[in-house]
Amino acid sequence: MDPSVVGTKLAAGLITPLVRKLFVSEGPGAGLVERPVRLSALVSFKGEKRTLGEKELRKLVRELVHRAARETREAPLDTAELEAVSDALERTLHALGDLDLDDVQAVRLGHEELAARLSAQAGTEALLRHLSADSAALFGHLLDSACLHILHFFTQRSAFVARTLVAQSRRLDELITRTALLLERLTSRTAQDADFEEHYTRYIASKHSSLTIYGIDLNESCDWPLDTAYLSLEATRDAEHEVRVLPPDDLLALGVDTSVTLSERRLPSAPQPVEQALAGHERVLLRGVAGSGKTTLVQWLAVTTARQERLTGQLAHLMGRLPFVLPLRTLTRGGARLPVADDFLRAVSCPLAGSQPPGWADRVLTAGRGLLLVDGIDEVPEQERARTRRWLADLITAFPGNLWLVTSRPSAVRTDWLGGDDFTELTLSPMSRDNIAVFVHRWHEAAGADPTMAEALLTATRTKQDLGRLATNPLMCALICALHRERRGFLPRGRKALYDAALSMLLERRDRERELTVELDEESQVELLQRLAYWLIRNGRAEMDRTDALNQLERLLPSMPYVSAQGSPEEILRQLLDRSGLLREPAAGAVDFVHRTFQDYLGARAAVEERDFDVLVEHAHLDQWEDVVRMAVAHARPDERARLLRGLVGRGDREERFRRRLHLLAMACLGHAAKLDPGVRDEVERRASELIPPRNAYEAEKLAELGPIVLELLPGPETLTDDQTASYVVLTACLIGGDSALPFLVRYRDSDSRSVLQQLASRWAKFDTETYANEIIQYLLGTPGIPILVRSPEELGALSRLGGHPYLELHGDFSGDQIVA
Template identity: 30%
Template sequence: MERGAEARRRFADWLHEVHVAAGTPSSDKLEASSRAAGRKGRALSSSGVQRLLSGKLVKAPEWEFVTAFLDACVACAPASAPVPAALVARPLWWNRHQQLVTVLATTRSPARSRGGQGDEPSDAHAVKTYARRVRESYGRLDLEVLTPDNDQSVQQKVELREVFVVPTVRADPPPVELSRELMVRLLQGEELAAEDELPPGLDLALLDSLVEAYRQRPPEHVLEVLAREENRRVVLLGDPGAGKSTLAHYLAMTLTADPDPCGPLAPLAGHVPLVVELRHYAQPAWRQTTFEDFLEHLWVTEGMALPRPTLSRLLGEGRIILVFDGLDEIFDPEFRAETARRIAGFAARHERCRVVVTSRVVGYQRKTLDGADFTHYMIQDLDTPRIHAFARRWFDTACPEQPALADRLFNRFKDAVAHSASVRELAGNPLLLTILAILGRRQTLPRDRHGVYQHAVTVLVARWDRDAKHLTTHLSGSVADALDALGQVERLEMLRLLARRMQEGAGGISGNYIPEADIEDVFRQYLQLCDIPPDVARRAARAMVQQLRERNFILARYGGGAWGFVHRTFLEYLAAADIVHRYEHEREWTPEALVHEVLLPRARDTTWHEVILLLAGQLRERDTGTLVDGLVDAAASGDLGERLSLALRALAEVKKIGVLAPQSTTVVDGITRVLGLESLRRGEYLTFGPSYLPVEAAAPALASFSEHWTGRGRFLAWFHVWGQFLPGPTAARLACALHRDETAVIAYARFTWSPGGRAAAVAELAARWSGSPVALETVRTCAVHDEDVQVRGTALRALVSATADTERAEELHAFLQDRAVRDPAPGPRKQALDHLLAGYPDDRTRRFFEQRAVHDRFDAVRAHAESLVDRLTWPDGDGGEKHEDARIPLFARQRALARLEGRLEEEGPESEAEWALTAWRSGRYRPLVELGEPFRPASVEKELALWLRNHPDDLRMLMRDVHRLTEDTLRSLSKALNRDVREYRPLSSFRIRSAALAIIGLAPGEDTRDFLVACARELPDDELRVEAAHVLAETQNDDPAVAALLLDLAQHDPVPAVRLSLVRSLARDCSHRPAVRDVLYTCAAGDPDADVRLHALNWMAQWWPDHPGWEALFGTDAPGGGQDERLLRLKALASGGRDEELTRALAAEPEAPVREQLRHVRLLQEAPERTARAVFRHRLLTGFGRLLKARRRAAAP
């Protein structure tokens, strides 16, 4: 009893502390305050207060009595000296109260035993026994169901608490079924298609309301939600595999293992969680019993509950958390509803008990538990940091004695999640994430992902309910027999046939929707092929559709009779599997027909890219080679970067990549041409943007190749000589992707010629080698010493990202302050101030901002620092401008504006093409001009081409306007329309007419060709002639007459600017033709214009070293020329490996800038280790030089 007395005394001391802090009010005053507050239940009494403060307690006081005392003390305290909030914090006192309850209950158990209950275990012993059984039952993950049948390796034992990642929840989100892909796009604010491209039953207004509902309910930590005092009754909804049962098991393990937990579960100290698996309670033997009876049964038979007396006492004390897991696993709708009513009744009988119910979303009826004051939350998909945390823990656990292997597997998995949208979509679901992790140890993601997807679909469709949950269908009779006869092979085949029907339907792969009747029709036909009678097959097909939605998490019902795959990834996998089956087993196509009739026509549709890539990994190497050849040929014909990127990614899917060495070389050469020539114009380098080559897709593909890949050396050789001089970051970023250690990338960060290239290398160092001291020191060096503002700013940002952990916080803070003061340019100084605000928003930073706002030597920095002081002082100020909803298509916003201005009837054009051409006819040219801009989406081009084909009058109108809309005509039209030109940004005649030419080129046919040929020859405006020639080169270069015209203009047009533009177009769009090569050689050798010669020389030097005329252009006896031409010849020698000739030519080169560029070439061509050492030698010399300058200045009088 000494322990009980000590607990009473300590509790009374804590109460005295609060009483004294309140000014020691009398017991009568406390009683009066309690009654005046109108508290629910029994108010304080004077005698009760005295017993509470004396510590003379037979049993622990009720929790409500303790809180009434605390509230009364706070109310009675003088206003000048209130009770500190920390003294009366509810979580603190809840923990203290539960400790007292536990100690007093334990110390009373011997007396009960002497009272004739000697065979009843004590409460503490019962809880301890139950805790042991919880560890035995829930402690280890059951991975057998998730592991493929053909995996014969010994599975590593994985403990739940070692890998569990706590999910987030949202309060009561709206019950709308969407595909995961569409939901992610909505929440990320991506632009959506027009309403007529959405699945039936969905519209933009509905989606807007859904997004707004999600924004108003931010994600919350689920354990914090469950521990709140107001959340004593909670329903957790979630998709299959979202981790509902796992969360219940984790909660039980955590609270039974540690009766005094810290962190978010601290308010639940002393609570005992019990888990009732409702699928077991739904068995006939228990349907007429109470939950208390069922829990007693679990105690007696499995030890997975508490003995009845202990349970009753803990229920009365409010120390039980009862988790009813899996309401959806009661298949009988009537008994499911009755069980919900029983749960509500149990919660009403035990008001102090906490109750949690879990259920899937689909099929859940909330009326009963809503009426019983249950709060509803929805478990969210895991975000990227949680996915990474799980993977890190998983591979550390799976490879306990192999840390290097665990690191490699984790990094490979993390890269797969980052670079594959399909893998990332699945990884948000904990069940599918676990499957990815299991298979990711022995298979390479994303290359082997089609096997992973097949296993994931199999688990969901044929194994999860049956093998993991041990659930059986609630169907009966002939329908049940029909579905029971379907094994996993048959179910996968049915889904494959469904994917085929979706490919052929209105929504296609991109829409991911299909009418419910079509799904039932596919399934019915298949079942009838299995000799199932038509009437049974029809009912079984309908039941199968519901099962795929309600149990298997494969299909979602959008509304309006439309259904789709929950995960687009499964649709893509099944579509690819169907094409492989039809090609290899049904022999539906020849290899050439598969590529040219099935795949290449769909390659311009980005929604088909993942299907094509999955196919590339499953087809035979020669078939994939045919596909890659087709993609490269299409790129050579004008569809540049997108096709080349897809070809590169297709190569990355092939395991025996050495078989496709010729294709590897061709693809790399195509990529380097895109990078080099799309930024070369009139002898100067200009950046046209990333649309020509999607680097976000190309870089991961390059990174997946080994160091022995044929294309690797070819690309790096080009980058060292040519690519490092391009202004943008793309070439350098791709080169970095080909290196697996940091030494070469360090050299790129310091010695790449262009600032954009150095900035890209710096960013790669920080992103991929943040744990390397050498890499981070290089980034710091670039942030301080690089001569370019862009590089210093990028290095600063990269350093913040890589060193944002607490261990380096102070070091980073000091470095940012140093850069904010000492950087020689205002831009990086302002960046440093911004990083300080983001990472250290405290008084110390505010004082630093105030100092910089007064003393910085740059006006812009002083003004920026002053604005940051205001943001720190008033952090809740105006959030800034409100922007238009980017998810609404541009033409929809334009149409809304036109209606407001009275220029459009309510029933107006619905497509972008129709809207833009309607506006054009009324003299408003901007909508169509913007549609005709470069980098327009393929869908817009297709829509415009279709419209012009069906409306030849509009095509003829555009042809007339190319000749008609001169500057004088535009001014006259503006006056005639009485238009205030100040309301509109002026459009030049050239811009309007060139847009018309580009759109005319989308309409195939002889009339279009003849019109463009005439424009290229006869228009008086040279720039418009060039535009017409460009359109011809892009769209009709296969036509012999067009090709002859372009070659003739490139050689003989009297205007140099026209010849230059034609040389560029031919090099970009027609370089696969031998005649084009000969023309370019002629221009390189003898065109009278220096810019034309330079461009043609650049092309010949980089990509045609095997041309018979190469020696005459670049060899020892080649003519001299200006500085730019000599530089090209030196680079050509360097790329050709002609070291002796290069050495002699360099010795004779008079210009230092030319020699300096060649020095950079040699720096990057050297071994990475030597170059990395040169980095630090260079920095050491620079440091010594600055030190000597400082000493000279100090010694100067």
């Protein structure tokens, strides 16, 4: 049968009389203007004004179902099936009396959402589970049509217009209240505060208005205006804690019992623009790998808030706020005590600290006007993070109502580290293909490079899987652009080779045509820098005092006569700060590396030269040492690699608490071991196989970082019975992406698991558009309630050629015509 005709053939002739009987006759005034009236007070089969009994309701519903069935003459349903449809529809419509809605709220929902609410309220899923496909379709169309006419009936009631005016007045009143609150915040300032804030916001907007982009000019560092350089990335909520709940109608279509607690039916949220993800949350902990754009986001939020321009829509929560940028690497320098509110500016060496009115920061935060941007939990030494946690908790308790963004590397703090203070946890997603394309084109435009070079590089990132895996964050993307341009299209393979080439470019070639008082060759600079980097790593610091840096150089220079002849430790340090491109002076008396990635790379080289393999193994469980260990394996000789990897495996075997982390790290190191004893490699792979399948999204991400080698260890659908585990397996393969992952994913495209299908439907951007469309997407078309995530016009075009899909999520630049088509 074709039940799609039911909604049109029976629309007015049969359903409208039924709808009228479902509700009591409208009396004088209907009581709608004075106060909201719930649906439960309007239905005719409940409450004090019953005009329709439950037997009469059943009779009407049965007549509706049988007439609808007669209108559809192809393959008519038997009597038992029609009775089952009648039971389900009667039970669902009866739930009108239990919904906690009024008529205006119902109309605002729309008929489909109203039908979903009724189904969830009535728990009709158990009845539908035993219906045939035709019967379920008939029920669905009848319910949708009934709900459409119910809403139409509401809009025709005499009091509805008055009621909507009341609702609009209330929304206007709410807006006025919010505006009054904003005015109260601003007018509560003293004249002195207002003058200082004007000066302060101009300073913040200017200080953070540019980004340093590596490699555009080999002779000078290049700063991009933030407005041009800022690339809006995406974030996801933690798959195990912050998730999207499926609509009840989607659950019903899948045979899910909607009477159970909704938290038992959660699925990971889809990626969304990070600015959008931050909206609506007072406190956010944002995780992201090194170079992923956390600090850039902090800058953008600070500048946007300071300027107070275009703060509409998703940015309305920033109205009237004042930003405080608090980099923890600076606040904790030398074990310093974390500041109270009035010392924020002084602690970050803000030149306006001296002119700050007494008690100003306290007044701002007490009024709930602050946006506190706390950057870099991972840059706080491990032993000091508990103290930092207490500092944050004390500030939140003392000054409620402010907005907080705290950033960290993914593994620096455990899940729910700030959960007790109601922080929402988000994770920055890797750059998508579209992000990479935008970044590469902007970089080449800023560098004045040939546009064909940009296209050639984009082709390389899409066809060379190892390169594509590296170009997933802004830092690495910038280095790849610079090397690709300088080497006329030739790029080294692998992460270590890329860093080697980048260091050579930054240390040696920038000064090749300059006359300098101090002349340091590349090898000498690396030797000096790696000593400083290793001191920072050993001491768990991201910044060092200038006196500590000079002390390290003084101890090293006697063994480097060529360098010591060039000048004093002070002169050598100044040369490294001014010309290396890797070291900087973020504040008077402080020294750090321009990016943590370079610190880890150089520190690992020093650790290998010192043969500190036991030290590396001893600290390998700490997030600050993870990349150091990986790069140490890359720097080491074959016998040294074997020693280090055996140490990781052995410690993991002995210490259950760190077993998974250490064994996964050992597996990750294999990608940096060009030459290794086969026995050691087998030993590491055997331990890693015991960690598969992944148990959560974090483990899936860590496995994906290991690359295509993991695909050989992941189980197929025939060996997995748990849907959630299967979804993490598919997530791992999707994150690996590329041609090598596609054959594995094809095995899962016919899965019955909703979470598996949702992973497949949301990862199109990781693969070639046409290939993924033909191999995966076309097998998902028509699957109820599974939204396909579309990020580009090319993907939308491919979907259209396949015949389209009724559930879409569009993320990106699309014209109105494209969306409608």
